[in-house]
Amino acid sequence: MFRHALQAVAFLSEEKIAAKVEHLKKTFRWSDAEVGIALSKLAPVLTRSNQMLESKSEFLISEVGFEPAYIAHHPALLTYSLEGRIIPRYYVVKFLKENGLLDHNRSYYTAFIVMEKVFVEKYICPHKEVAPYLAEDYDAACRGEVPTRFKFT
Incomplete structure (x- = not known):
């Protein structure tokens, strides 16, 4: 997992990481703790496009009915098409x-x-x-x- 986390942040500046974290909080309605949970399980989420994250958030929360915290604890959902x-x-x-x-x-x-x-x-x-x-x-x-x-x- 450490290798994946390194790959996810290796080419991102501190500002880009902070912006992505803010986008995750806004898009998934996550708290700081929930962002931490999701990123600790799947750091490469930082490399996903904002558009992809928004469409998955919309579907998983609005259509499927998943709670934002549930998605934070199961970030693998964000890797599937x-x-x-x-x-x-x-x-x-x-x-x-x-x-x-x-x-x-x-x-x-x-x-x-x-x-x-x-x-x-x-x-x-x-x-x-x-x-x-x-x-x-x-x-x-x-x-x-x-x-x-x-x-x-």
Whole structure:
């Protein structure tokens, strides 16, 4: 981890690091302590673009419903592709929950962090009979399309 932290700050001035920390606080509504937690677990967050951080913050907090502190404690969320991983998996899990196919207490985080093969085995394959288009809709969502079956009211 120390090597990653060094790489993250090696080419950043003190002013740029301070500006990024302020941006993280504003974007994720984090306290100084929460920024410290996130950076201690994932210092390379300092190298992420402000635009990428803002879009992930907006989706994870407003759409998924994660608390800012939760994201600070799970900064790995900020390393995953929003369009290619987080949003498609969110749609699948939300679809399954809303259709009574998955426990409502099941964590979105768990679905986001598992490898692709495991995600498909745990969330797609068991529901082939009752949701035959789920795999097709998930693939479409991974390509950036939002299948109509994933539109929620």
